[in-house]
Amino acid sequence: MPDNKKQAAHRALVDRILNGEGRSSAQQRARAFGNDGLPPPLNTLIGKVATRPTQVTEADFAAAKASGFSEDQLFELVICAAVGQSARLYEAGLTALAEATANGGAR
């Protein structure tokens, strides 16, 4: 089934960024992915990536760097935030589709 390949490729991406080797800890990456539980000022940058990415500024990165995060760590955590928010959209869409077709009838 084509969708299995698409969903498998998506799962492989999520699994890599959360569970593979990284410069940030797996816990930090999970928190960025979930947009939950990160300390200030990093939470501002990550929150914007997840919910209002056009409002991200140089100052958000500068503040996160000044609080001790390296560029490589921020590279990872921003990616985790973007992939995490998108994964929640995927889940919401697939759940709505499953509910809409729960009683059969759809092709």
Next chain:
Amino acid sequence: MRLDILDHGYSPATKLLFALIRLFSGHPVPDAAKLAFYRPDFYGTRAKEFTHEAMRGPSAWSVGDRELMAAYVSKVNGSAFCTAAHTATARRAYQDGPMVTAVLADLESAPVEEPLRSTLRMLGKLTAEGKLSAEDMRQVLAVGASRQQVKDALAVCVAFNTTDRLADAFGFEVLSPEGFEAGAKYLLKRGYR
């Protein structure tokens, strides 16, 4: 870009590749491509695989339809780079610029078939609101989109909700119209791998 490593943190071999691309295409390597080359084991390799599958893998949606979905989702997100890139790619894929322009200007009055219009509307709502109801999906299915087409469209939506966020967070440089045209040609010839 907003991280120095994304402008300068590449191996000599990758820098040479960027120089060759610039030489032969006549355009700088787009930031979207550069991101995929930075520590590709962390993100680029798997992101390209997923995006290619969503955009070029088997589907009842045409390549033009999927590029239009990418442009539409990017427009809802307000992502200037991705909207321009995938508008150019959709126009070229369909060989119909006015139709693509019409969809992005006003989906409801645009000259497209109902399954595509309804699917775009659903993707826009999911992107803007972060949620959908079963009724939203029933409306898409009722006008003739198949369950598989909805799943395929969701994969496109997910790929571009990710890329849009990275484009705006990392600050991808918006290219010239010629640069976006060159990118569109490449994406139609080679895909996302």
